[in-house]
Structure formats: structure tokens, C-alpha cells
Amino acid sequence: METVLSIKGLTKNFGRLCAVNQMNLEVKQGQVFGMLGPNGSGKTTTLGMLMGVVNPTAGEFSWFGEAPTSGIRKKIGAVLEHPIFYPYLSGQKNLELNAMIKECPASNIANVLDLVELTARRDDKYKTYSLGMKQRLAIASALLNEPTVLILDEPTNGLDPMGIAEIRELIKKIAANGKTIILASHLLDEVQKVCTHFAVLKKGNLVHTGPVDDVGKGAETVEVQADVPNLSDMLLDFSGTASVNRENGYFQVTLRDDFHSKDLNRFLFDKGVVANHLVTKKKSLEKMFLEILSEAH
Structure with missing residues (x-):
């Protein structure tokens, strides 16, 4: 080009x-x-x-x-x-x-x-x-x-x-x-x-x-909610989970490399849990922009 x-x-x-x-x-x-x-x-x-x-x-x-x-x-x-x-x-x-x-x-x-x-x-x-x-x-x-x-x-x-x-x-x-x-x-x-x-x-x-x-490449974050009392523990049990945080009424699950939302969904389904909310969150340009500016000295 x-x-x-x-x-x-x-x-x-x-x-x-x-x-x-x-x-x-x-x-x-x-x-x-x-x-x-x-x-x-x-x-x-x-x-x-x-x-x-x-x-x-x-x-x-x-x-x-x-x-x-x-x-x-x-x-x-x-x-x-x-x-x-x-x-x-x-x-x-x-x-x-x-x-x-x-x-x-x-x-x-x-x-x-x-x-x-x-x-x-x-x-x-x-x-x-x-x-x-x-x-x-x-x-x-x-x-x-x-x-x-x-x-x-x-x-x-x-x-x-x-x-x-x-x-x-x-x-x-x-x-x-x-x-x-x-x-x-x-x-x-x-x-x-x-x-x-x-x-x-x-x-x-x-x-x-x-x-x-x-923009948005890298670790995948999945927003999850299901009507079970021990959802947080179950999410931590998933081998692809890097971290779990609670935000805006949902669990934010950061996945390890090579793991995707469909893998997490299958894991929950195998445990008898059907998520009523499961959304993959891409990193926005705004978040990446702020990270770049904060890292630049």
C-alpha cells in the first residue's frame, strides 16, 4: 500500500x-x-x-x-x-x-x-x-x-x-x-x-x-448474572477465570487468554445454571485512550 x-x-x-x-x-x-x-x-x-x-x-x-x-x-x-x-x-x-x-x-x-x-x-x-x-x-x-x-x-x-x-x-x-x-x-x-x-x-x-x-483486543471480559446464590464461587471455579468483580449489579469476569464467553456459558450450563445475562464486553477506545495517556509520561 x-x-x-x-x-x-x-x-x-x-x-x-x-x-x-x-x-x-x-x-x-x-x-x-x-x-x-x-x-x-x-x-x-x-x-x-x-x-x-x-x-x-x-x-x-x-x-x-x-x-x-x-x-x-x-x-x-x-x-x-x-x-x-x-x-x-x-x-x-x-x-x-x-x-x-x-x-x-x-x-x-x-x-x-x-x-x-x-x-x-x-x-x-x-x-x-x-x-x-x-x-x-x-x-x-x-x-x-x-x-x-x-x-x-x-x-x-x-x-x-x-x-x-x-x-x-x-x-x-x-x-x-x-x-x-x-x-x-x-x-x-x-x-x-x-x-x-x-x-x-x-x-x-x-x-x-x-x-x-x-482496540478491544486482549483479555475478554464477560458480564454475567444468574439466579443462583453462589454464582461468584462458581465463576471462580471456572478454569478460564482470571478475576471476578461486582459492578453495576453484574459479575464482571475477566477471562484468561484463549478462553471466551461461550466457554464460560458452557461451564455454567454443565453446572445446571442458565445465565439470564451474559454479555461480552469489548474494551472501548475511551478506556484504551485513558490507559495510553496514563502510561505516557
Whole structure:
């Protein structure tokens, strides 16, 4: 798989503050890559350097194996900070102006409006758009020149649950068309639902990177409840049990490697116990994220 972005030793200092410290990272073609981190972790500064609006203090990065040039940057669409549109112009007219600035065909406008589901509101003034519609128009603008890569900085920031869901589905749709997407977010649920890979930043340091699919791997935890008085003792008797805890009215059974919930269920059934509640609990990205941050010093 082709490397779209390669970062080596990328560093940015603002006076004595090190906003990004010696970052090494690769993003492959077709990935939806999420940069996770609390506010002030260096996400926006990193994206700013990648887009050429912030000058690095040290290190280097390349797009498609080449140094960043104006020609290379035309392959990249970005929505950084709050997009600027003319409030008294329609969505259509705003995109026509952006197409002129980007020197791309006006015929692309209909396609991007359709993609972001704003065709029906194309002739309405920008000032009448909801926050979610404004964000979708910004993404449409970023896609005007048919870029290979799309960069989004906090794409759902300030949106209501409906707006968040709409942007999430839009990101999935764009990714399904083969584009590589890099997004920065502090919303863990958003990253887990749309990204294929993620990195965690803490105070400018890259402390973890890997596939989203790896989240939840490891020891399996099973939530169990049954109408028997000695359930706790029975669960401890199971050879696959590593530990048993009581939480929220259920027993939380952490299993040893190579043991699964079906093995525990069979063990209970053989003992004449039918569980009325038996649910496998996957480790959430939130739990993994907090563990990564607490381990990073």
C-alpha cells in the first residue's frame, strides 16, 4: 500500500513551548487516520505544518514521497479552523468563487453539492445554513479540486448529535470513494466509528499509533448474572477465570487468554445454571485512550 504521508522528526516550538516534539508517523493510501488527543496536545499545529500554514522548527515530511510543493498541495483538500464564506451569497455562489480561486472546473460544483447533500439548498444564502450545513459546505469546498487526500480539523466541533451523525456518514461516504482522510478530534466515539487507524498525542508527543481494529483486543471480559446464590464461587471455579468483580449489579469476569464467553456459558450450563445475562464486553477506545495517556509520561 502506497505511503501518502511520511513524517520524520517533525517538531514545532513556540518560544519555550514545544507544541510538537520529534513526531514520526506514516499514513497509507485509503486509510481514515484519526489524530486523537486532549486540547493542547498538538493536533492542530501538526495539521497546520502539513498544510504549510505553520513552519516547522525541525524535522521533515513528504506527501506521496515528494517534498511539499504547491503542485503537491493541490492533491490535498483541507478544512482547518472555521471556514470563511460570504454570508449573503448562496452556497452555489460561494463554491463558484472558491472554484475560481482554486482554478478548478465549475462543473465540479454539482458533484460536491450532491455528495454533501446540499443540492436542495444550493441557492439559499449561506447565513441561513445550520452549523452542520456550513460544515458540509466547507467539506464540499475542500473537495472541489478532486483531491487525493482530505484533512479535517475537529470536523464535528460544536455540532448537535444530528449534525455529528451527518458528518460521520459523510466521512464514511468520502472514504468509500477511495480518498485518504486525516482528521483531528478529541471525540473518541467519532474516531472509533469512522477511522481505520489512529494516533494519540499528549503534550506534543506521539504516544501511540495503530489500527482501530486493535482496540478491544486482549483479555475478554464477560458480564454475567444468574439466579443462583453462589454464582461468584462458581465463576471462580471456572478454569478460564482470571478475576471476578461486582459492578453495576453484574459479575464482571475477566477471562484468561484463549478462553471466551461461550466457554464460560458452557461451564455454567454443565453446572445446571442458565445465565439470564451474559454479555461480552469489548474494551472501548475511551478506556484504551485513558490507559495510553496514563502510561505516557
